[in-house]
Amino acid sequence: MEIASKYSPSATEDKWYKYWMDNKLFHSEPNDREPYTILMPPPNVTGVLHMGHMLNNTIQDILIRRARMMGKNACWVPGTDHASIATEAKVVNRLKERGIDKKDLSRDEFLKHAYEWTDEYGGIILKQLQKMGASADWDRSYFTMDEDRSEGVIKSFVDLYEKGLIYRGVRMVNWDPAALTALSDEEVIYKEKQGKLYYLRYKIEGSDEYVTIATTRPETILGDTAVCIHPDDERFTHLKGKKVIVPLVNRLVPIIEDNYVDMEFGTGCLKITPAHDVNDYEIGMKHNLKVIDIFNDNGTLSEAAELFVGEDRFDVRKKIIPVLEEAGNIVKIEDYNNKVGFSERTHVAIEPKLSAQWYLKMDEISKPALKNVMNDTVQFHPPKFKNVFRHWMENVKDWCVSRQLYWGHQIPVYYLEDGTFVVAESKEKALTMAKEKSGNANLTAADLRQDADVLDTWASSWLLPITGFEKPEDLAYYYPTSDLVTGHDIIFFWVARMIIAGYEFKGELPFKNVYFTGMVRDKQRRKMSKSLGNSPDPLDLIAKYGADSVRIGMLFCSPAGGDLLFDESQPEQGRNFANKIWNAFRLVKGWEIDENIEQPESAKKAIAWYDAKLDQTIEILNDHFSKYRISDALMTVYTVFWQEFSSWYLEAIKPAYQKPLDAATYKATLEFFDKMLRILHPFMPFISEELWQALEERKEGESIMLADMPTVSGADASLLDKFEILKEAVGGVRTVRKEKNIPMKDSLKLNILGDNNYSADFDSLLVKLANISELTMVSEKTEGAVSFMARTNEYFVPMEGLIDVEAELEKLKKELTHQEGFLKGVMKKLGNERFVGSAPEAVVAKERQKQADAEAKIKTLTESIARLEK
RNA sequence: GGGCGAUUAGCUCAGUUGGUUUAGAGCACUUGGUUUACACCCAAGGGGUCGGGGGUUCGACUCCCUCAUCGCCCA
Numbered sequence: 029m030e031i032a033s034k035y036s037p038s039a040t041e042d043k044w045y046k047y048w049m050d051n052k053l054f055h056s057e058p059n060d061r062e063p064y065t066i067l068m069p070p071p072n073v074t075g076v077l078h079m080g081h082m083l084n085n086t087i088q089d090i091l092i093r094r095a096r097m098m099g100k101n102a103c104w105v106p107g108t109d110h111a112s113i114a115t116e117a118k119v120v121n122r123l124k125e126r127g128i129d130k131k132d133l134s135r136d137e138f139l140k141h142a143y144e145w146t147d148e149y150g151g152i153i154l155k156q157l158q159k160m161g162a163s164a165d166w167d168r169s170y171f172t173m174d175e176d177r178s179e180g181v182i183k184s185f186v187d188l189y190e191k192g193l194i195y196r197g198v199r200m201v202n203w204d205p206a207a208l209t210a211l212s213d214e215e216v217i218y219k220e221k222q223g224k225l226y227y228l229r230y231k232i233e234g235s236d237e238y239v240t241i242a243t244t245r246p247e248t249i250l251g252d253t254a255v256c257i258h259p260d261d262e263r264f265t266h267l268k269g270k271k272v273i274v275p276l277v278n279r280l281v282p283i284i285e286d287n288y289v290d291m292e293f294g295t296g297c298l299k300i301t302p303a304h305d306v307n308d309y310e311i312g313m314k315h316n317l318k319v320i321d322i323f324n325d326n327g328t329l330s331e332a333a334e335l336f337v338g339e340d341r342f343d344v345r346k347k348i349i350p351v352l353e354e355a356g357n358i359v360k361i362e363d364y365n366n367k368v369g370f371s372e373r374t375h376v377a378i379e380p381k382l383s384a385q386w387y388l389k390m391d392e393i394s395k396p397a398l399k400n401v402m403n404d405t406v407q408f409h410p411p412k413f414k415n416v417f418r419h420w421m422e423n424v425k426d427w428c429v430s431r432q433l434y435w436g437h438q439i440p441v442y443y444l445e446d447g448t449f450v451v452a453e454s455k456e457k458a459l460t461m462a463k464e465k466s467g468n469a470n471l472t473a474a475d476l477r478q479d480a481d482v483l484d485t486w487a488s489s490w491l492l493p494i495t496g497f498e499k500p501e502d503l504a505y506y507y508p509t510s511d512l513v514t515g516h517d518i519i520f521f522w523v524a525r526m527i528i529a530g531y532e533f534k535g536e537l538p539f540k541n542v543y544f545t546g547m548v549r550d551k552q553r554r555k556m557s558k559s560l561g562n563s564p565d566p567l568d569l570i571a572k573y574g575a576d577s578v579r580i581g582m583l584f585c586s587p588a589g590g591d592l593l594f595d596e597s598q599p600e601q602g603r604n605f606a607n608k609i610w611n612a613f614r615l616v617k618g619w620e621i622d623e624n625i626e627q628p629e630s631a632k633k634a635i636a637w638y639d640a641k642l643d644q645t646i647e648i649l650n651d652h653f654s655k656y657r658i659s660d661a662l663m664t665v666y667t668v669f670w671q672e673f674s675s676w677y678l679e680a681i682k683p684a685y686q687k688p689l690d691a692a693t694y695k696a697t698l699e700f701f702d703k704m705l706r707i708l709h710p711f712m713p714f715i716s717e718e719l720w721q722a723l724e725e726r727k728e729g730e731s732i733m734l735a736d737m738p739t740v741s742g743a744d745a746s747l748l749d750k751f752e753i754l755k756e757a758v759g760g761v762r763t764v765r766k767e768k769n770i771p772m773k774d775s776l777k778l779n780i781l782g783d784n785n786y787s788a789d790f791d792s793l794l795v796k797l798a799n800i801s802e803l804t805m806v807s808e809k810t811e812g813a814v815s816f817m818a819r820t821n822e823y824f825v826p827m828e829g830l831i832d833v834e835a836e837l838e839k840l841k842k843e844l845t846h847q848e849g850f851l852k853g854v855m856k857k858l859g860n861e862r863f864v865g866s867a868p869e870a871v872v873a874k875e876r877q878k879q880a881d882a883e884a885k886i887k888t889l890t891e892s893i894a895r896l897e898k
Numbered sequence: 899g900g901g902c903g904a905u906u907a908g909c910u911c912a913g914u915u916g917g918u919u920u921a922g923a924g925c926a927c928u929u930g931g932u933u934u935a936c937a938c939c940c941a942a943g944g945g946g947u948c949g950g951g952g953g954u955u956c957g958a959c960u961c962c963c964u965c966a967u968c969g970c971c972c973a
Contacts, residue, residue: 415903517971590911772933874917
């Protein structure tokens with residue numbers, strides 16, 4: 029059979045993906061088997077695939093493919109997220125490029141543009157996920173704004189309102205002056221900014237004296253309604269009860285006292301602007317101060333500011349300084365670094381602003397979630413995120429769920445003309461309720477005005493483990509889902525809230541395990557970003573190295589929760605592995621089989637050993653998976669294939685040049701190959717399918733996807749151990765060859781002075797693998813030979829006197845020193861009565877075994893040295 | 899400012915209730931190799947005393963304290 033010497037992914041990947049799709053192998057329907065469900069974190073509908081998705085979805089695909097092969101009814105639910113503010117920001121930008129201002133559009137007109145955008149880009153990312161081999165149930169794809177999902181969101185709002193958990197409140201919110209909407213605390217990113225600290229002096233009423241305050245935002249003085257000092261600050265005792273004049277606007281405001289003031293910071297004297305700072309707002313409430321909102325929604329100054337009306341807040345910050353200077357109010361200006369909040373989506377500086385918003389009370393409904401994460405009913409991997417979670421949950425604030433946007437689920441609150449409102453799932457229902465409420469049976473739909481705000485995106489995605497299933501029987505079967513795989517950056521945004529929603533709406537956890545992935549970074553630990561240009565396009569990588577290679581390349585070194593430092597050497601390593609597998613297959617399939625020749629002893633032994641090895645490997649693999657150690661699991665498969673199978677097993681059974689292989693060995697080898705492809709499949713779906721199909725005749729519709737995951741039957745530990753001694757012995761001969769420059773093709777004689785437990789089981793393999801012409805068991809040391817040890821057996825390669833005595837002595841002495849040092853350490857322990865007395869028996873026994881082995885080796889080495897020195 | 903976490907070979911990481919060799923893996927590195935699957939390969943080898951200091955213990959990479967450095971989250 030002619031097979032190319034290099035594996036070509038592009039030729040096989042599309043073929044098998046189509047085959048899987050055509051045979052509907054990803055689709056799941058409820059049946060009597062145990063379900064295994066993963067909800068895919070829905071990518072943004074307008075997003076494109078990046079390395080983060082690649083890592084995240086590879087892990088999910090591995091879990092789902094493995095579960096499927098373990099006989100579970102595996103269902104991976106994909107979907108896309110409307111991503112309210114992110115998408116709206118993009119649509120606004122595109123409209124701007126076309127010369128259209130969002131302000132000039134009606135809600136419906138804007139939504140038309142948004143849907144247009146969605147149709148244009150929507151779902152591209154799901155197609156891209158198929159390229160990496162994702163075995164999601166595409167028939168179940170949803171969109172968070174489609175009918176079923178929207179219905180669920182609106183229902184939940186009404187439900188929460190009726191439970192008294194939703195309220196409307198005027199609060200200080202994070203205002204995004206670009207998107208013109210409130211944001212939740214989680215959507216604000218604080219960044220260190222180099223700024224200035226301005227020292228301004230305010231004249232005291234009826235006096236020539238001034239007080240100096242320090243501020244980073246001089247433009248906000250226009251909204252000042254007090255100056256605050258610490259009650260214990262003796263520097264200002266004489267000012268108590270007085271008033272000061274706010275510069276430029278000449279407003280008379282009181283000097284108040286509050287413990288909040290940090291006497292060490294600035295001048296110890298604080299200006300209070302209740303409308304534009306969270307802390308000032310609270311002080312203002314406490315002291316009944318006037319609130320003067322000097323900003324418009326878009327960040328320009330309002331009429332209330334009196335000055336600079338209509339100008340942008342940052343321009344005013346610059347412009348107000350010379351004016352203050354001229355008025356004699358500037359004392360000094362210092363450089364100062366402070367943290368400024370920015371919008372996660374529009375990247376503009378957040379303006380704290382008072383506004384009426386809808387809130388969800390969080391304290392009560394978050395309790396079951398906290399409890400069930402802390403007691404591991406919902407398990408976090410790695411568990412260190414439990415602490416992060418707890419900290420947030422114990423300090424949880426009410427959730428601002430309203431957004432002043434068009435793109436999203438419109439809040440189902442309907443206002444009557446008198447300002448009262450009803451909350452209902454539909455306008456029809458709202459009308460009925462309104463009639464009842466107002467006592468006016470003549471009300472029409474036109475008399476109701478729906479709240480213009482939409483819900484926070486996360487107020488829809490927190491329901492997805494529930495709303496992801498349309499039919500009630502599906503929900504009953506698949507819920508709760510099994511595992512969630514997501515980035516740790518959205519633990520609050522999404523994970524915590526899904527758990528809350530699960531308990532609130534279903535009375536049950538939404539998923540049993542959460543696997544947190546880290547961020548994908550470049551080699552310099554920089555976050556991958558478009559602007560840095562350090563983010564490779566996953567599709568380019570797939571085209572270059574193959575999907576399987578990119579998948580495992582990403583996983584070689586990415587422990588749960590840890591960041592992944594991506595480098596192109598990783599998919600390259602993946603490609604090398606794929607090629608290794610390919611060539612192992614090429615070798616096996618290339619052998620000529622002879623039904624009539626007898627199976628060699630060496631092959632029999634190798635098969636017995638590898639059977640046990642594979643068994644042991646599967647056991648280790650199961651253990652890694654049970655602990656969600658995906659990288660370790662992959663490394664286990666990688667090592668068994670490359671080291672144990674290719675380098676040991678195949679070399680052990682390989683027939684002599686141009687000689688055929690016996691049928692029994694061939695059959696066993698194909699079975700091993702089949703098993704290995706099956707444990708490999710979740711990691712490398714394409715090449716495993718390609719080779720599995722080529723391994724033997726398969727029926728139409730058959731797939732490795734449906735094959736059983738191999739199970740363990742209990743490996744023979746002593747067999748495995750004996751083979752390890754064999755490896756040491758083969759290695760010993762190889763070292764001798766290297767030291768003496770003896771080529772592999774020249775056979776050698778080997779004498780073995782075995783210990784009492786020496787097993788000849790693998791002697792046939794030793795002969796073959798080390799190219800030994802004559803293997804002799806001896807009871808005395810061999811003169812004029814190079815020696816080495818494997819465990820407590822001594823091996824001699826007779827050199828017919830041509831040995832370098834000095835070099836041999838040096839080697840033996842070095843080994844002796846090592847063994848003596850080792851023994852010393854062991855004896856120190858064993859000589860300690862308290863160790864022998866208090867350590868567990870098994871530990872002491874182990875130490876005694878170490879002692880015996882070391883003593884035996886030392887004896888052998890000492891004798892050999894004495895012999896050579898004679 | 900508050901909280902969480904990290905610090906183990908050149909790099910990225912394991913090390914699972916303290917005892918499994920005098921700490922492991924992958925990659926990288928060095929040396930040798932045209933054995934008829936694979937140079938995207940084979941073989942051999944070097945390299946760390948586990949961030950510093952102190953403590954608990956018969957015994958600590960593993961537990962405690964402290965210092966240093968770094969990262970993340972939150973305000």
